[in-house]
Amino acid sequence: MASDLPSEGSGTVTDDATRHEGGTELERTIGLTGGLSIGVGTMIGAGIFVFPGLAAGQAGPASALSFAIGAVIALFVALPTSELATAMPESGGGYYFISRGMGAAYGAIVGISLWLGLVFASAFYLVGFGEYAVGTLVEAGVPAGGGGAFVIVVGVAVGVGLTAMSMTGTENTASLQNTVVALLLGMLSVFLLYGLLDSFGVFGRETVPQELTPEGYLPILTTAALVFTSYLGFAQVATVAGEITDPGRNLPLAMVGSVVLVGVFYVLTIFVATSALGSEALEAAGETAIVEVAREYFGRPGAVAILFAGLLATLSSANASILSSSRALYAISRDRIVPPGASKVNLKYGTPHVALALVGGPVVLLVTTGQTEILAEVASFLHLVMYGLICVALLAIRREDPDWYDPDFNTPAYPVLPAIGAISSFGLIAFMQPLSQVIGVFVMVGALGWYLYYARDVSLKGGEL
Helix, strand or coil: CCCCCCCCCCCCCCCCEEEEECCCCCCCCCCCHHHHHHHHHHCCCCCCCCHHHHHHHHHHHHHHHHHHHHHHHHHHHHHHHHHHHHHCEECHHHHHHHHHCHHHHHHHHHHHHHHHHHHHHHHHHHHHHHHHHHHHHHHCCCCCCHHHHHHHHHHHHHHHHHHHHCCCCCHHHHHHHHHHHHHHHHHHHHHHHHHHHHHCCCCCCCCCCCCCCCCCCHHHHHHHHHHHHCCCCCHHHHHHHHHCCCCHHHHHHHHHHHHHHHHHHHHHHHHHHEEEEHHHHHHHHHHHHHHHHHHHCCHHHHHHHHHHHHHHHHHHHHHHHHHHHHHHHHHHHCCCCCHHHCCCCEECCEEEEHHHHHHHHHHHHHHHHCCCCCHHHHHHHHHHHHHHHHHHCCCCHHHCCCCCCCCCCCCCCCCCCHHHHHHHHHHHHHHCHHHHHHHHHHHHHHHHHHHHHHHHHCCCCHHHC
């Protein structure tokens, strides 16, 4: 067994930089703020802008508890992931941890699935961006002719722009992410502060009286399974671990901190929304429920503002997912799971330009179809499989106790907490649509078939190539 894991190192990429098989090192340019922005920016979208109406329709005001349960389950995975990330701060995240803890076959399934799953999610976010753009223009009284065609054109243009920007430097992507997330959280904070004051009667307006659990307690759990997809973004931080500065400190803070911050926003949003309109009205509004809450508080300007916030949320989610997907592809290419050309790094900008092209291209093609909802749930399926295996990988590595494993962060309540994380992740898959499960299994079987055909001689367990 190797005494030390392969390291990507740090510093500026130059012609003299240390070279891996088929690639060059990436710079460590993402700080704690950037790490938090990737996690928060990926997670903040669907939970606030899509799920309030759906969740309130299933569990009533108690759907706030569903979001809280989802956050707790996410922490059961985020804490083991943080330990593994500080021991192995390399690009690829869950793929890297699983391949080193369980072997190349498991790593290939997760790595290829992660790459494709994030491509699916990116396309979903970009179509959502186009839809929010249309909604914002219409609400503001600006004609947006073309309907679905306009949505696709906007999504494609933004997808091409984000990919091109990522190729010219990770710091550009991180700067955009920091700015967008800061603006988004600022807008949402104002909205929630007003809503909380209104809920407690400060403005003299009566809230809608409701029973906390009108349908009993079981819907709280089923709704938690529905909304858990809102928390799939924290692990994106781990996919860029090779570019995080001071990873022993910043990786755990970014992953755990993003889950806690987003969880608080989700719970408060549901509380405010159910207080303002009531569960029945939220259910009737469906995916635009939060827009109707803003309209209730501030009229048309409020609706326009929250639609613009939705634009920011989908932009940040797409930006983070394109970045993370390229790093997953970069990692599996560097390990020779796929051809090594995908791990080439542009020496001028220090970015994996080939991997980015192999992400941005498929994303744009998927956006042109306009049909990405099922792909988003497939991405959630593949992420849940990865989360469960991350927890299993931690248990396997701790049991073997190799010399090279020296994390800066240790999971509390070991081994109970990672065991619960694995069971919870695999268990939530049972609540997904059958079609999503079938497509997800198909992707995983295809990844295994590719491994057996192309990379069956590759050995990664224990850090050896």
